[in-house]
Amino acid sequence: xxxxxxxxxxxxxxxxxxxxxxxxxxxxxxxxxxxxxxxxxxxxxxxxxxxxxxxxxxxxxxxxxxxxxxxxxxxxxxxxxxxxxxxxxxxxxxxxxxxxxxxxxxxxxxxxxxxxxxxxxxxxxxxxxxxxxxxxxxxxxxxxxxxxxxxxxxxxxxxxxxxxxxxxxxxxxxxxxxxxxxxxxxxxxxxxxxxxxxxxxxxxxxxxxxxxxxxxxxxxxxxxxxxxxxxxxxxxxxxxxxxxxxxxxxxxxxxxxxxxxxxxxxxxxxxxxxxxxxxxxxxxxxxxxxxxxxxxxxxxxxxxxxxxxxxxxxxxxxxxxxxxxxxxxxxxxxxxxxxxxxxxxxxxxxxxxxxxxxxxxxxxxxxxxxxxxxxxxxxxxxxxxxxxxxxxxxxxxxxxxxxxxxxxxxxxxxxxxxxxxxxxxxxxxxxxxxxxxxxxxxxxxxxxxxxxx
Numbered sequence: 001x002x003x004x005x006x007x008x009x010x011x012x013x014x015x016x017x018x019x020x021x022x023x024x025x026x027x028x029x030x031x032x033x034x035x036x037x038x039x040x041x042x043x044x045x046x047x048x049x050x051x052x053x054x055x056x057x058x059x060x061x062x063x064x065x066x067x068x069x070x071x072x073x074x075x076x077x078x079x080x081x082x083x084x085x086x087x088x089x090x091x092x093x094x095x096x097x098x099x100x101x102x103x104x105x106x107x108x109x110x111x112x113x114x115x116x117x118x119x120x121x122x123x124x125x126x127x128x129x130x131x132x133x134x135x136x137x138x139x140x141x142x143x144x145x146x147x148x149x150x151x152x153x154x155x156x157x158x159x160x161x162x163x164x165x166x167x168x169x170x171x172x173x174x175x176x177x178x179x180x181x182x183x184x185x186x187x188x189x190x191x192x193x194x195x196x197x198x199x200x201x202x203x204x205x206x207x208x209x210x211x212x213x214x215x216x217x218x219x220x221x222x223x224x225x226x227x228x229x230x231x232x233x234x235x236x237x238x239x240x241x242x243x244x245x246x247x248x249x250x251x252x253x254x255x256x257x258x259x260x261x262x263x264x265x266x267x268x269x270x271x272x273x274x275x276x277x278x279x280x281x282x283x284x285x286x287x288x289x290x291x292x293x294x295x296x297x298x299x300x301x302x303x304x305x306x307x308x309x310x311x312x313x314x315x316x317x318x319x320x321x322x323x324x325x326x327x328x329x330x331x332x333x334x335x336x337x338x339x340x341x342x343x344x345x346x347x348x349x350x351x352x353x354x355x356x357x358x359x360x361x362x363x364x365x366x367x368x369x370x371x372x373x374x375x376x377x378x379x380x381x382x383x384x385x386x387x388x389x390x391x392x393x394x395x396x397x398x399x400x401x402x403x404x405x406x407x408x409x410x411x412x413x414x415x416x417x418x419x420x421x422x423x424x425x426x427x428x429x430x431x432x433x434x435x436x437x438x439x440x441x442x443x444x445x446x447x448x449x450x451x452x453x
Contacts, residue, residue, distance in 0.1 A: 035249060036220070036249065036281045037220050037247055037249060039220060039245055039247055040195050040196065040197050040218050040219070040220045040247075041195075042156075042197065043082065043083060043103075043154060043156065045080075045082055045105050046081075047082065047083070047085070049071060049075070049084060049085070049086055050086075050088075051067055051071055051086060051087065051093060052089060053071070054070045055067045055070075056071075056088075056093055057091075058089065058090070058093045058112075058113075059091070060092035060115070061094065062094060063094055063096065063117060063122075064095040065095045065096040065097075065117075065122065067093075067095075068093075071086050072086065072099065072100060072104070073101075075101050075104045076101035076102070076104075079103070082103070083102075083104055083105065083154060084103070084104055084105075085104070085105040085107050086104060086107065087107050088107065088109060088112040088159070088162060089112060090109055090110065090112055091111070091113070092113040092115055093112070093115065094116075094117055095114060095116070095117065096117050097116070097122070097124070097146050097148060097185065098148070099148050099149060099150070100147065100149040100155055101149075101152065102152045102153050104154075104155055104156075105156040105157075105158065106147075106156070106157045107156075107158060107159045108158075108159030108160065108161075108162025108163070108164070109160055109162055110159075110160035111162065112159065112160075112163070113164075113165055114147075114164050116146045116167045116207075118170040120143075120170070123143045123144060123185055124144050125140075125141040125144070125182060126141060126143075126144045127141055128141055128183075129142075130269065131214075131242055131264070131266065131269055131273035131275065132265065132266045132269055132270070132299070132360065133268070133269030133361070134269075135182055136183050137180060137182075137184060137234075138181065138182050138183050140182055141182055141183075142183035143185035143207075144185060145185050145186040145187065145188060145189035146185055146186070146187050146188065146206075146207075147187070147189075148190075149189070149191065149193055150190075150191040150192055150193070151191070151192045151193065152194075152196075153194045153195050154195045155195070155197075156196075156197045156198075156199075157198045157201060158197065158198070158200050159200055160200065161200055161201065161225070162201060163202040164187065164188070164201060164203050165204050165205055166185075166187045166204070166207050167205055168184075168206050168207040168208075168228065168235065169205065169232075170207075171185070171207035172207070176233070183208070184234070185208060186206065186207070186208050186209045186210070186212045187208075187209070187211065188210065188211045189211075189212040189214065190212075190213045190214070190216050190219070191214050191215055192215045192216070193215075193216045193219075194217050194218050196213065196216060196218070196220070197219075197221075198219075199220070199221070199223045199224065201225075202224070202225045202227065203224060203225070203227070204226070204227040205227070205228055205232070206255075208234055208235070209235070209239050210228070210236060210237050211239070212239050212241060214241040214242055214243060215241075215242050215275060216240075216243040216244075216246070217245050218245050219240070219245070219247070220246075220247045220249075221247070221248045221249075221251070222250045222251060223250050223251065224251045224252075225253075226251070226253040226254070226287075227254055227255070228254070228256050229256060230254075230256055230288075230289070231256055231290075233256060235255040236255065236257045236261050237253035237257075237260055237287070237289075238259070238260045239260075239261045239263055240260075240262050240263070240277055240280050241263040241265075241277065241299075242264045242270075242273070242276065242302050243277055244277065244278050244279045245279045246277075246279070246280045246281070247281050248260060248280075248283070248285065249282075249283045249284055250285075251284075251285050252286050253287035253289070254287050254288045254289065255289055256291075257290075257291045258293075258295040258322070259285065259289055259292070259294070259295075259314075260282050260293075260294055260309075261295040261296070262280050262295070262304050262307055263299040263300070264277045264299065264300055264301060264302035265299055265300075265301040265302040265331075266299045266329075266359075267301055267329060267359055267364040267365075267368070268328070268360075268364050268368070269301070270300075270302045270329070270330075270331065271302070271365075271368060274302055276302045276303035276305060276332075277302070277305075278304070278306045279306050280304075280308070281307075281309075282294060282307075282308070282309040282312070283308075283309070283311055284311045284312075285309075285311075285312050285313075286312075286315075287315070288315045288317060289316075289317055289318065290317075291318045291319065291322075292317070292319045292321070292322035293312060293314040293319070293320050293322075293343065294320075294321050294338060295322045295323070295324065296323045296333060297322075297356065297357065298324040298357030300325045300370055301329045301330050303333070304332075305333070307335070307336045308337050309337070309338045309339075310340045311340045312340070313342045313343075314341065314342070314343040314344070315344050315345060316346075317343060317345070317346040317347070318347050318348070319346070319347065319348045319350075319351045320341065320343040320346050320348070320349045320350060320382065321341065321377060321380075322352075322353075323351070323352040323375065324351070324352075324353050324356035325353075325354055325356065325357070325370040325372060326357045326359075326370070327354070327355075327366050328359055328365055328366055329357075330365070330369070331370050331371075332370070332371045332372075332373075333370060333371065333372040333373075334372070334373050334374045335374050336374070336375045336376070337375075337376045337378075338376070338377045338380075339376075339377070339379045340380075341379070341381070342380075342381050343380070343382040343383075343385065345383070345384045346382060346385045347386050347387065348385070348388075348389065348390060349380070349388045349389050350380075350389035350390075350391075350404075350407075350409075351389065351390045351391075352372070352375065352392070352399060352402065354393050354397070354424075355394075369394055369396055369397035370394070370397065372393070372397075372400075373399065373400045373401045374400075374401040375401065375402050376452045377402075377403070377404050378405040378406050378407070378452075379405075379406045379407075380407040382409035382410060383410050384410070384411070384412045385409040385410060386412060387418040388411075388418070388419075388420055389420045389436065390420070390421045391420075391421070391422045391423075391439075392422070392423050393423065393424030393425045394424055395424055397424075398424040398425060398426060399424065399425045400425070400426045400427065400448060401448045401449065402426070402427030402428075402440065403427050403429075403449035403453070404427070404428070404429040404430070404432050404436060405429070405430045405431055405432070405452065405453055406430070406432075407429075407432045408431075408432075409433070409434065411434075419437075420434065420436045422436070422437035422438075422439045422440065423439075425440070426440075426448060427439070427440050427448055427449055428440055428441075428449040428453070429441055430453050
């Protein structure tokens with residue numbers, strides 16, 4: 001990217017962040033500043049090493065995979081008390097994928113870039129996730145994530161807004177040309193890990209999903225910037241997956257897919273694995289995408305509950321708020337609260353649907369119907385929203401307890417505003433415009449939402 005384009009990109013980010021701060025200033029005026037970041041204590045490492053101590057060269061051409069692996073091997077085997085900080089100085093450090101270890105901090109200085117090699121021969125395959133049964137895109141295994149961790153505890157990725165660059169365009173082109181043999185790699189993935197902090201880093205051009213904590217607990221992701229072109233396929237921002245106690249705050253995300261998507265496994269494999277996502281907080285996130293801003297699903301088979309998203313600012317979106325699942329998923333989706341959302345230039349404001357997403361194979365059980373209930377969406381304002389909302393439950397598993405209040409979604413200029421669309425849903429709505437569908441405005445159903453209004 002040239003300096004001119006880079007400066008323009010930074011200007012856009014700063015503009016969006018300024019708007020987000022202004023729109024959320026009521027947080028300061030009306031209530032105390034809320035944060036969930038305290039669920040993971042910050043560790044300060046007395047032992048520090050630099051990637052240059054292990055032969056790292058930040059010239060953008062030298063492959064530094066051996067240097068990263070040697071440095072992290074040293075951290076894992078010397079086991080200094082309190083852990084060790086691995087310092088990445090200014091420069092562009094080209095490398096293949098590498099594994100982190102417990103009790104370490106990966107620290108990127110200002111001007112530091114960790115850049116993924118585009119030579120796919122350097123990317124080993126790993127087993128598919130048991131809750132997915134196969135790679136998400138292709139049968140069989142999957143390419144290891146660029147920065148990977150499995151079975152870890154007490155790991156921090158942070159710094160002075162250095163950059164982790166996945167150079168994903170070679171992978172995107174393989175997807176477009178249908179030449180992928182296996183599922184593309186994530187940019188960062190933690191599996192079976194606890195007490196993880198990711199902060200103050202720019203993530204860009206992920207081959208696939210950007211940040212993917214799966215089977216994890218106590219994860220804090222805040223003050224991050226995540227960037228990918230709007231046409232980059234499946235570059236989700238942050239996807240908590242079969243994980244608990246995840247805190248996502250104060251971040252800017254502009255990608256080619258959902259900004260934040262909470263998941264919990266895929267059809268019969270997710271049902272068998274049986275690990276839900278719960279205790280997920282998403283707060284003060286700003287971004288844009290041709291897909292969803294705040295999403296649940298569509299992989300919901302382990303169940304998803306106790307999700308709070310608030311103070312969200314969305315621009316140039318496909319869907320503002322999207323809860324999605326499908327037959328064969330099974331699982332229970334409940335206690336989802338979304339509040340204080342501003343959206344502008346959006347195709348559809350709110351979508352809750354039971355017919356979204358594909359299946360891993362022909363062995364899914366069509367009678368495994370998801371249960372979606374107890375959803376509260378309130379205090380939403382939208383401008384230039386083409387269609388306010390669509391809620392389509394399943395005939396044999398209607399969505400229940402869908403409670404909407406103080407939602408005002410204004411259409412684009414012109415005389416014609418499209419209506420809400422609803423089927424197989426019960427709940428209630430108060431102070432919603434345009435006026436929602438009859439299934440949510442019958443006085444007989446207000447009891448489902450009596451505790452929400």
